[in-house]
Amino acid sequence: MDEKIILKDDLLRICGDVIDKGHILLCPVMNEYSIVKDFSRIKLDASALPAGTSFKCYVFPKTEPVLYYKRSKSDVQLIDVNIDRKNIVILGAKPCDANSLNIMKHLFNWDYSDEFFNLREKNFIIIGLMCSHYDEYCFCTSVDSSPVSEKGSDIFLIPVDENKFAMRIITEKGSEFISPYAEYLKTGDENISKQITENVKLPKVAFDSNEVYEWLGENFESPKWEGIGNLCLSCAKCAFVCPVCHCFDIVDEDYSYTEGRRMKNWDGCQFGNFTMHASGHNPRDIQSKRYRQRVNHKFRYYVDKFGEILCTGCGRCSRGCPVSIDIKEIVSNCKD
Amino acid sequence: MKELREHAKELLEKGEVSAVIGYSQVSEKRTKPIIVTDPQDTDQLVFNEYCLNNLAVYLTKARIKVSCRTKDKTLKLAVTAKPCDVHSVVALIQENQIHREDIHIISFNCHGVAKDFGFEFSGDNIASKCINCETHKPLYFDKIFGEEKETPKASDDAMERIQEIERMSHQERFEFFKNEFDKCIKCYACRAVCPLCYCQRCITDKTIPRWIESSSHMRGNFAWNIVRAFHLSGRCTGCGECERACPVDIPLSLLNRRMAIKAKKSFSYVSGRSLETPTLVGSFNEKDNDELFM
Ligand code: SF4
Ligand code: SF4
Ligand code: SF4
Ligand code: SF4
Ligand code: SF4
Numbered sequence: 001m002d003e004k005i006i007l008k009d010d011l012l013r014i015c016g017d018v019i020d021k022g023h024i025l026l027c028p029v030m031n032e033y034s035i036v037k038d039f040s041r042i043k044l045d046a047s048a049l050p051a052g053t054s055f056k057c058y059v060f061p062k063t064e065p066v067l068y069y070k071r072s073k074s075d076v077q078l079i080d081v082n083i084d085r086k087n088i089v090i091l092g093a094k095p096c097d098a099n100s101l102n103i104m105k106h107l108f109n110w111d112y113s114d115e116f117f118n119l120r121e122k123n124f125i126i127i128g129l130m131c132s133h134y135d136e137y138c139f140c141t142s143v144d145s146s147p148v149s150e151k152g153s154d155i156f157l158i159p160v161d162e163n164k165f166a167m168r169i170i171t172e173k174g175s176e177f178i179s180p181y182a183e184y185l186k187t188g189d190e191n192i193s194k195q196i197t198e199n200v201k202l203p204k205v206a207f208d209s210n211e212v213y214e215w216l217g218e219n220f221e222s223p224k225w226e227g228i229g230n231l232c233l234s235c236a237k238c239a240f241v242c243p244v245c246h247c248f249d250i251v252d253e254d255y256s257y258t259e260g261r262r263m264k265n266w267d268g269c270q271f272g273n274f275t276m277h278a279s280g281h282n283p284r285d286i287q288s289k290r291y292r293q294r295v296n297h298k299f300r301y302y303v304d305k306f307g308e309i310l311c312t313g314c315g316r317c318s319r320g321c322p323v324s325i326d327i328k329e330i331v332s333n334c335k336d
Numbered sequence: 337m338k339e340l341r342e343h344a345k346e347l348l349e350k351g352e353v354s355a356v357i358g359y360s361q362v363s364e365k366r367t368k369p370i371i372v373t374d375p376q377d378t379d380q381l382v383f384n385e386y387c388l389n390n391l392a393v394y395l396t397k398a399r400i401k402v403s404c405r406t407k408d409k410t411l412k413l414a415v416t417a418k419p420c421d422v423h424s425v426v427a428l429i430q431e432n433q434i435h436r437e438d439i440h441i442i443s444f445n446c447h448g449v450a451k452d453f454g455f456e457f458s459g460d461n462i463a464s465k466c467i468n469c470e471t472h473k474p475l476y477f478d479k480i481f482g483e484e485k486e487t488p489k490a491s492d493d494a495m496e497r498i499q500e501i502e503r504m505s506h507q508e509r510f511e512f513f514k515n516e517f518d519k520c521i522k523c524y525a526c527r528a529v530c531p532l533c534y535c536q537r538c539i540t541d542k543t544i545p546r547w548i549e550s551s552s553h554m555r556g557n558f559a560w561n562i563v564r565a566f567h568l569s570g571r572c573t574g575c576g577e578c579e580r581a582c583p584v585d586i587p588l589s590l591l592n593r594r595m596a597i598k599a600k601k602s603f604s605y606v607s608g609r610s611l612e613t614p615t616l617v618g619s620f621n622e623k624d625n626d627e628l629f630m
Contacts, residue, residue, distance in 0.1 A: 031585065052583055053521075062521050063551040136363060230371055230399055235528035240521050241583050251550055263551045266521065273541055286399060322529045322581040323389060324368030324453075 002169040003188040010184035011157075011165065012039050015091060017181075023087040026055055033058070033090065033097075044092050046159050047133035050314045054097045054243035058088055059120045060104070062240075065261040066116065066250070072258065083116055089125045089177075092157075096140050096314035098128040099152030100243035106306035107246050116264070125177045128153030130196075134203045137315030139328045142206045145313055148197040158193045166193035207332040209299060209309055215334045216300040220292070228330065229288025231323050236268025238294070238317035238327075244310050247274075269293050291325075299331060337382060340416075340481050343442065344378040347414055353440055354404040354411035357394050359387040366453040371400070383416065383482065385449050385457035390575040391415050392424035392531035396433050404438070414440040418449065419474040420465060423573035423608030424531040426476060430608070430615050431571075433534055443474035444482035459488035464589065465576045467492045475609060497587070498594050513591075514554065517561050519584040522552040526564065526578035526588055532571050539563060565591040570599040570616035573608040602628060 018025050019037065027036045029043070031052035036042060068079040090098075101121050108117035131147035140146055150156040154174030158166040166188050169175050178185070239245040249267035254260035267274060270291070275284045284290050302310035311327075318326040344356045360370040360380040367386045371394070372378055394400055395415060404411045417425055422443055428434050448466035450457040467490050474480060501509055524540075527533040540548040540560055548563060549556035572592040579589045599605050602625045605616040 052585075057521075063553050063556070227371075230394075230397070231369055233393065233525075233528035235525035235581070236523045237525040237528075237581065237583050240523040249550065251546075253549060253551065265551050268523070271524070320583055322525055322577070324362055324366065326362075 002175070003190050003193065004167045004169070004185040005160065005188040006165050006167045006184055006186070008044065008163045008165065010181075011044075011091075012042065014178075014181050014184065015039060015042065015089075018089050021087075023089055024058075026058060026088060026090045027092050028094070033093075036091075042091065044129060044157070044159075044165075046130050049133070049135055049138075049319075050094050050096060050316055052316070052320065053241050054100060054314070054316070055090055055093070056100060056104070056243050056246075059101060059124065060108075060117055060246060060248075060266075063263055063265045064116065066264045068259070068261045069252075070259050083119050085119060085123060087123045087125065088120070089127065091127045092129040093126050093153065094314070095128055095131055095145060095147055095149045095151070095153070096138075096312040097243050098126050099145060099149065099312055101126070102152050103244045103308055103310060103312065104246050106302075106308065110305075125155070125173060126153050127155045127157060127174075130156070130158045130200065132159075132200055134201070135315070135319070137319045137326065137328065138203045138313060139206050139315060140313035141203050142328070142332075143209060143309045143311050143313040146202060147200050158196055160192060160196065166196070168193070206328050207334075209303075212299045212331045212334060213303055216296050219334070220296075222334075224330075224334070225288040225292045227288075228291050228325065229286060232270065232287050232291050232325055233323055234270050234272055234287050234290065235322070236266075236270050237320055237322065238325075239268035239270060240266055241316045241320055243312055243314060243316070269297070295327070295331065298327075340383055340442065341378045341381050343479055343481075344372065344381055344414065345375045347440065348373070348375040348378065352412060353414040354406075355400065356381065356414040356416070356442075357391045357400075358414075358416035358442075359383060359389070359391075361386075363454075365450065365455060365457075369394070373403075381416070383444055385447075386453060387416075387418065388449050388453065388463070388580065390421045390424055390529070390531055390577045391417060392421050392428060392575075393529055393577070395425065395428060395439065395531070396534040410438065412438055412440045414442055416442045417474070417477075418446050419443060419471045420446075420469065420573065420575055421531075422474045422476055423471070424575060425608075426611055427532060427571060427573055427608035427615075428534070429611060430613075431532075431618070436611065440479075441474070441477045442479045442481070443477035444480065445484045446472050446474075446482070447485040447487045457488075459490040462488055462490050463576060464492070464494045465574050468495075476611065494587075494589060494593065498590055498597070501590065501594075513561075514558075516586045517557040518554060519586055520552055520557040520561060521584060522550065522556070522560065523583060525581040525583065529577040529581045530568070531575070531577075532568060532573070533564075539567075561586070561588075561591070565595060568592055569595040570603070570605060571607050572596055598628075 015025055025036050026033045027042050028051045029041050033055040065081050070077040108114040150170050154171045156168040156170055160166050247267045249265050251263050252260055253263055276282045298310040347353045356372045358370055358381040359367040361382045362368050365386050369389050404413055429436050449463050451461050451463045455461045548559040576589050
């Protein structure tokens, strides 16, 4: 592993250069990852909880046109969309967010390779930041991750003191990105950063994901779902704030009789009409079936298909649920 | 708390209600909704300053209503409701969504609730609706608990913001809401938590024709948020649940409260206050102020 030391001020100088080059700089500010131009807003606070929303909207926007069309009496003409190819540098990604693209990538390259996702993902540089604080909703350690996990980061930062970071260069992409800035990098001492990461307090492992996998396979008809379904209000907040939920809906928007565009919009499996058929039949007609789908998709179906859990343990869905439905609690207690 | 639990237990044991919808404690400063059907579980029920949810939203849920029907009679549903939540219950009765005789209201003398879970309830962390609350005692109830206490003092920042927006030019106001609605991701949590958004099929879900674009671009977001504000005008009881649920912090109550002020000024009507009066949008009076017609 290549380990360096970098001063916070130098890191900000690099940010300045990133912006000068016309790239987009994303940082967690207030309660979201926002595009930052003013450096005084960059906090790089390892003790912050995950922002209210993840950065998924920058790679998989909440709404975007996928094609435009023109219609005449005899013909339909399709016009391609230009996908924005700007480089995006995310500075200070939480470990639970950093790995989200790796997890979503499977879906967007499964039976079809989604150009929109892939092009953007290719142009992402993720600079992860170690996490030094967790709350009652965090459970990264139960889903094969941790507050010091480098998974998904191209470069990983570990705060050494207020003005200094240990910088681990993880991927080829990360090394390419940082190479022009060699002058700012000093030789690091792996032992120091190791000591820091080893002393980080980890959230208790709340469940064994293999056991959850097994339980789900055997308990499709468990009465538990009914109990949760009665409390859950069928919004899509949990799905929309989730860094790895990726369902979308395709709709056509006509501007006029002759012109329009096809949109790709976020969708969520908790909505009643998510599975509504044109016939009026709805296979997931009640909320308990929908919530069961959410948990199964995350801890069983995705594992079957792609060998990974569709959850980074960020806890956003539970922290934000208007009726305090806690996914960690549900899967941890599934057997009782 | 003891009386509340005993009362709930008795209701369930005597078979008077099919369920008690209430709050249970999650951690020191957080509660969550709970639907109790087993008398044994009534010891989980609590009431305190961290009971933020408006549980009236559950009263119109089909699955819960169905569970009240036994072979020979319909059981009541008991709901734990803060005095302001009782307004929602009243509005639902006024709008014929539920019947008064089917609901057993358990209420409290209330001195306010926290704005956010996880933080100490105080003047710095008090829900904005509580600052000028006029009904610390419920207007309707079947059972009441709790002693009267002083509400912490706090300044009504939301009202100041409303006045600030009123002073803006049309253009500035438009910009203000444009910036806010731009954030909307159409998760519909605002609709899901609202006791008065009970429509079986919301206009925004209708596709033939599609009245409101489902895309969360500016046009779709404006259409959605404005339609919701209109549909709640004169109906919103100001519980603030929509704003609390919104993941991107859109100040929805500024709109709803402004509409409520308008309804009060123009028609002397406040939603959910009386079972004797017809609803504002459901009644017609030829003397009604018609300035508001578009
Ligand atoms: S679990 Fe919570 S956030 Fe998710 S749909 Fe249900 S009520 Fe909404
Ligand atoms: S399911 Fe919940 S905890 Fe898991 S990644 Fe999504 S938002 Fe985070
Ligand atoms: S608005 Fe009034 S009744 Fe409602 S929680 Fe606040 S103080 Fe209690
Ligand atoms: S619109 Fe908002 S404040 Fe008004 S009743 Fe509905 S949830 Fe409560
Ligand atoms: S809760 Fe907020 S983000 Fe979700 S639909 Fe309502 S206004 Fe939009």
